Amino acid sequence: MTSLEERLVTGRPAETTRTTLASSTAFLRRVLLSENFVLYLSITYFIILSIFIPSLAEPRNLSNQLSNVWPLLAVAVGQTFVLIIAGIDLSQGSIMAVTSVVGGIIMTSAVDPLLFENSPIWGTLLHENGGLLAGHNLAVPIAVIAMLLVGALVGGLNGIAITRFDMPPFMVTLVSLIFFSAFAIYLTQSQNISNLPDSFLQLGEGDIVSVYFGEKAEPEIKRRDILPLVSYPLVISVGLAVAGQFILRRTVFGRYIYAIGTNRKAAQISGVPTQRVITLVYMFSGVCAAVASILYSARLQGGRPTTGGGNLLLDIIGATVIGGTSLAGGKGKVSWTFFGVVFFVLLLNTLNSMGLSAFHIDAVKGIIILVAALLDVTRTRLLARERLA
């Protein structure tokens, strides 16, 4: 096409068209190569689907999506640390189960004997009148501390097994997953511990700042129309994420973590206390799982031995890796994990609203994750080529 023909077709000079095309390509390239790519992908996905499903963009749904982000983010922050040191923590789900049960045993105010009389802790830690500290003013803080300590303990055991006995993280955490899941079920004989104190339940649902959109047409605004803007799960998870980001980016310990993930031997030779750092990273992962367990147990109003089960582990690792953290270690950020979690929650939310058959939802989910992964592969290759150039 000559310049004249091009001008006739587009109504613009050929030079302008070329400039527009070049700037669009440059923009797309910048987006594709940006480290915030998953965030842009999520925003694009959200905008496109909002056209077809308008309820997606309604304040109530946005608030709902965010409420699902916080517990997953808490546990994924721990997984991010572990992946950066080139490890993996499969035991997070089982840590959530054990800590949920431990919290329930301490706090519950009443227990049904029919359900628990076969439990090995019946009559010692659990009674008809509740758990160890039933009705005590300090029951909730002590239970929360105990849950965090148990998380740290199990994580520490993983770390010690990996560093002292030089066992592969996959095997160690797989064994922990099996053992502690079974232990949680054994303790409760597969029963859920209900009747937890209201102040604990607030941690999973409570709003600190709420908002209402629209006119005040009636004297009393209905509870369903009041949306949480700042909630306890938000404060807890964002606090944990900010602390994680700070540790990784601003502390010597954070540098050690990246150094170990990039090359453990080289880090060791350079004087990095690798054994201590790895153990502490697994302990942190356990604590993050315990924090998520607090949030999940509170929202489901019970200490449940199945907390963290199902597909949650795949969601945790999937969100972290989709966010950009490398399975090979040495690369990752908490902010990337946040983007990955947002993408996962958005994906589930949209799939739930599409009216798909239950038999198709997981297939579509798989296809979309595959598309995201292929885009990420393209992006990584382009980045590598650019670096070489």
Add this chain to the structure above:
Amino acid sequence: MKKYSRITAIVLVLSIAASMLVFGAASAQDSGRICFAFQDVSTEFWVASHMAIIGTLEDQGFEVVQLNGGQDANRQLEQIRDCIAQGVDGIILIAQDGESGTTIISEAQEADVPIATFNRPPADTSAGIVVVADNRSVARQAVEFMAQKAIGRFEATGERINPLILVGDLADPNAVQRRAGFMDVIEKYPDIFNEPVEIATEWNSDVALASLEAAVTANPDIDFIFTSSDFLFPTIRSVLEAHDMWIPAGQQGHVILGGLDGDATACQLIKDGYVDATGVQDLYYEAELTLDGILTAIEQGDTQPNAVLQDPGFALTAGNIDFQEMDSWGCVLLADGFLDQ
């Protein structure tokens, strides 16, 4: 460059495929939008319930948002929240367990969305439309028939009967009630029965298989087995066959066998003489109660309907199958060739 073009092409093709699947399936209908959240579709009872509920709603012009919780209570809670946020007209729930059912019903009612639970009741039955079989009574009827056979055997041999029960997940009130119905009958005849062996299955056939195998090995004189759900009959069969105990009624060594649900497998096994009785939940009646309840609430603008609607059920036995066969949903499915599919 060629490589990237190929990747881009694959990405595009997959995106188009996903879009077609997504938007092809999401066709809005006129009557309204109902969210149907269930915990799994792994047994005959749940498959048949799923088909009955979805089919009826779609026939009436409703758009049905189907959500499979995958036996994960937290996932189910998030799915229900998604439904509420998207403004569905009503929710039909098969909860993962009684406690999570209570939490979910309270979320829905707080958001003014009418909710009905099908077959698996919440721990607190005071909220929502609760459709449930009278599990204790149904279990009692089935076990009573088995007990009469046991009494006949005791009178002939003078040997006490050794019962075993496969208990469901006790976090599910249905499992608790079925166990209670079984115990009612066992305790009614203290001279006939020894202390029953209880096997926890957690509604999981793998767990049931391992535990039953261990129990039968340790107690080879077990001669009376009641399963809290018929979906475990294939598991029981595999264990009993391995111990040469899978013997039809009328022959030496027959284990008196019963269950609850009334599925197609149980119906076939009663006809074959291996199973003596099963408590039947009237699946179609329960589906009808659930749909009537939720649709009436939507029609009347009742956002917090509360009612307990009970299916009385009955026992299908070797004694009445000839004339009550077609009252059982499992036998109806069997006649339609369900087990051949």
